[in-house]
Amino acid sequence: MTEFNINRRNFTMGAAGLAAASILPIRAFANDVTITISSPWGSDRPFQKVVDAYNAKGTGVKVVNRFDGNYEQMATKAMASIASGHPVEMMITGWKFGYFAKRTLGARDFFDIDEASAEEIITQFKPSVRSLVNIDNALIGLPWAMSTPVTWINMDLWREAGLDENIPLDIDHAWLLEQANTIEKALGGKGHPTYRSALDLSNNEWTSQAYVQNAGGFILDGETVVCDSPAAIRGMKAFAEPVKSGAWKNLDYGGQAKAMFAGNIAICATSSSRASTAAASDIEFKDVMFPSLDGKRNMNSGGNFLAVYAREQELAQASMDFLKFCASPEGQLIWSEVGYLNTSVHDIPLQPLQTAAVAQLEAGLTSETIWPGKRGLEGQSVWREKVARVLEGVDTPEQAMAQAQSELSQLISAG
Numbered sequence: 001m002t003e004f005n006i007n008r009r010n011f012t013m014g015a016a017g018l019a020a021a022s023i024l025p026i027r028a029f030a031n032d033v034t035i036t037i038s039s040p041w042g043s044d045r046p047f048q049k050v051v052d053a054y055n056a057k058g059t060g061v062k063v064v065n066r067f068d069g070n071y072e073q074m075a076t077k078a079m080a081s082i083a084s085g086h087p088v089e090m091m092i093t094g095w096k097f098g099y100f101a102k103r104t105l106g107a108r109d110f111f112d113i114d115e116a117s118a119e120e121i122i123t124q125f126k127p128s129v130r131s132l133v134n135i136d137n138a139l140i141g142l143p144w145a146m147s148t149p150v151t152w153i154n155m156d157l158w159r160e161a162g163l164d165e166n167i168p169l170d171i172d173h174a175w176l177l178e179q180a181n182t183i184e185k186a187l188g189g190k191g192h193p194t195y196r197s198a199l200d201l202s203n204n205e206w207t208s209q210a211y212v213q214n215a216g217g218f219i220l221d222g223e224t225v226v227c228d229s230p231a232a233i234r235g236m237k238a239f240a241e242p243v244k245s246g247a248w249k250n251l252d253y254g255g256q257a258k259a260m261f262a263g264n265i266a267i268c269a270t271s272s273s274r275a276s277t278a279a280a281s282d283i284e285f286k287d288v289m290f291p292s293l294d295g296k297r298n299m300n301s302g303g304n305f306l307a308v309y310a311r312e313q314e315l316a317q318a319s320m321d322f323l324k325f326c327a328s329p330e331g332q333l334i335w336s337e338v339g340y341l342n343t344s345v346h347d348i349p350l351q352p353l354q355t356a357a358v359a360q361l362e363a364g365l366t367s368e369t370i371w372p373g374k375r376g377l378e379g380q381s382v383w384r385e386k387v388a389r390v391l392e393g394v395d396t397p398e399q400a401m402a403q404a405q406s407e408l409s410q411l412i413s414a415g
Helices: 015-022 046-055 071-083 095-104 115-122 127-133 155-160 173-187 205-214 230-245 253-261 272-280 313-327 329-338 355-363 376-391 397-413
Strands: 033-039 061-067 090-094 142-147 149-154 197-200 265-271 285-288 300-308
Touching (some): 046 061, 046 313, 071 090, 071 095, 090 095, 095 127, 095 300, 149 155, 149 205, 149 272, 149 355, 155 173, 155 285, 173 197, 173 265, 205 230, 205 300, 253 272, 272 285, 300 313
Parallel strands (some): 033 090
Antiparallel strands (some): 090 300
């Protein structure tokens, strides 16, 4: 993906200039303006605290956080609102919806709304994440929530299996599989009160993507499907290996989360965003990096960005005013409670159980798969289905990846 060039409109802002901008008074609007944000989070989540803190400033802009379900449900509602001529002003949009947001939903280029505000906002985020919100050479979002797949170890089950507690931060696939097989032999079939599976790598699209990338392959190269490459097939073979050995008893993503915090899984490779929940759990978890493959790791990320869909200029400007607060040290500090990675340049205290995720962020993260084309979002269902067929032993990795190559290519070319 093309790196966003912050100087494309001859802008330069040093640290001193940014500091000065951060203490300027927030713009007061002549008339009260209400901005509604389509959100995956309810009023009990930390995002509401960000909204409340901004509203307390009395800028003339009132922000309403409206829970609209998951990313797919939000996109469906956004389509309906656009069709009716009343698009939502803002939406918390998943990374994987990047092309869809720009090309189909019409996410606005921040620079077209307010050039100075766009420059102020994006320079408060790390250069490594700016490209993730650059779609078709347009800055369409503030990089808000970012997570990456890491490995969570249930230390109670780990100790009960008699394994060494001196666990390295940087682990590899061979080591992980060895530990998982040892746990299965020690705890499996013995009526352990909580134990269900030694390992769960989860069949959501981004953990399998991580294995493909760590093997040197990709699902997409730009907008071209390349998932049937020898490297991608090698990654899928490694991904399915613990199922064949009996160390991984597969669960769907929702079931995996419940099992992890019920103490049913000894090793769980999944989102780093579970850090705050893991830290508050009665179970002792240790976070280590996602397993490398053959000494290589090319990790992906997931999460979402804050995008503006308002067509009226005053509503779009008001949305940008809220985004400036979100990008500020105050907004970022409030948001950090949720456990996502700090993508900003601000010095935000590290939350518990974020060591592995931060190590992967510092090494560099790609985006989760951003599906192009009007029907591209169907791609994630196709991908999950093909990976599931490998895990269930229905298809070989070669067969499944060839089928995925064909079906994904047709979906993308249709749009």
